[in-house]
Amino acid sequence: MTSHPKTHALMARGAEFLGSEHAIMCGAMSWVSERNLVSAISNAGGFGVIACGAMTPELLDAEIAATRSMTDKPFGVNLITMHPQIMDLIDVCAKHAVTHVVLAGGLPPKGSVEAIKAGNSRNGGAKVICFAPTLALAKKLLRSGADAMVIEGMEAGGHIGPVSTSVLAQEFLPELSADHLVFVAGGIGRGEAIAGYLEMGAVGVQLGTRFAAATESIAHPDFKKAFFRAGARDAVASVQVDARLPVIPVRALKNKGTEAFTTKQREVAGLLDGEGIAMSEAQLQIEHYWAGALRRAVIDGDIENGSLMAGQSVGMVKKEEPVADIIASLLDESEAALTRR
Incomplete structure (x- = not known):
């Protein structure tokens, strides 16, 4: 395996937190981030995240079990805060000793963060990762028990906020990176960008669009071809x-x-x-x-x-590639950029 000492040194806190080899998370994409893609990313050293979306507790239970049968590496579960059965979904995550729960879609409902962190006797509770559109909200969530933050710019695919990734990074990282774990997402398509955010203080990154068209993604071939043309x-x-x-x-x-x-x-x-x-x-x-x-x-x-x-990084997605190759190329590009510095 090619060594990436400079990149891994800057990712060390994020990788330790996630329990993965590389601090590269996969964004939770409904219908896409399921057992096949999630297990492939975790097996390749990244950190896969199941997109629960509108799943019932029974469906999530089956999805976690199926993913667990395909990888022995850590992975997370993304829960939507407005889900009417969120507390039941948290119970399902605890049952399976899921190590990390990502809360998206707004402020976590009362008691949800505490319930996730309480977990069960096998894992002593899960880590909580939250999204924050403003610095003030990020600080509030961290005070309320969030273990890490993801800042996601408007370049991302799916539901987005109004501010670009580069501006969010400049605003959040100088304030938070010394004492907190911050991952950067939105518009990341190459390793050079990863290197830049790591140098600014991020402990890792999250990508979605690159992985949506991966070989292991169950997305329809025509869906992937649309990405390649765009x-x-x-x-x-x-x-x-x-x-x-x-x-x-x-x-x-x-x-x-x-x-x-x-x-x-x-x-x-x-x-x-x-x-x-x-x-x-x-x-x-x-x-x-x-x-x-x-x-x-x-x-x-x-x-x-x-x-x-799709995020605006879709223009950099030109072909179907195995997850392991995508992660390897991102690390190679990041390491080369850091070495040039």
Whole structure:
């Protein structure tokens, strides 16, 4: 195995925290980050993360068990904070002695962080990783028990915030990196970028788009081909058409599905006008739309009408590669960049 001493030295805190060889996490991508991709990433020395999404506790139970049968390396589980059964999902993670739980989608509900950290007698509780869109919120989450943070810029695929990765890194890392563990995500496609964020104080990185088109990804061949054809400017953020609908922008490759979401928002806004549904139901309809649209693209290969969620790094994804090769090339590029310095 090629040695990457400079990169591994800067990743040491992150790798120790994750229990993996390399502090390279895979972003939790619904329908994509499942047993095959997650186990492949962990087996290659990275850190795979199961995307629970809208799974029931029973489905998550089966997915964790299946992943465990495919790897003896550490992996995590990503839970959406607004999931109506989040406490039951936390119990499932504890049952399987999952070592790391990633909370995404908003502020963790009361008692959830404590429940994750309590865990079970076998693992003494799991580590909690949170996302934070602002420095103030990051500090609050760390005070509330989060063990590590992921800062994710707007270049990422899927649900995004309004600020770029480079700006977030400049704002968060000088303030937090000395005393806390911070991973950087969003728009990372090559090792040179990894080297830069590590030098700024990050303990590791998270990538999604590069891994979505990996050989081990179960994504439909047509879904992957759409990535290979796309450039950075093809990955666009969705538009909010009604200020009353708290729609988090989603970055995806532009297609008929992108236009259909605008229509869906107008439809839901019309129901709100007629007081046919409550605001919470309106939000739920939007989220269900995305889940269905993403499944159509990833599983069914409907690249015209489904949602092709991708980050702006998609322009650097040119071919299907095994996960191990992707990780090796990222490490090689990072090491070369650090050596040139």
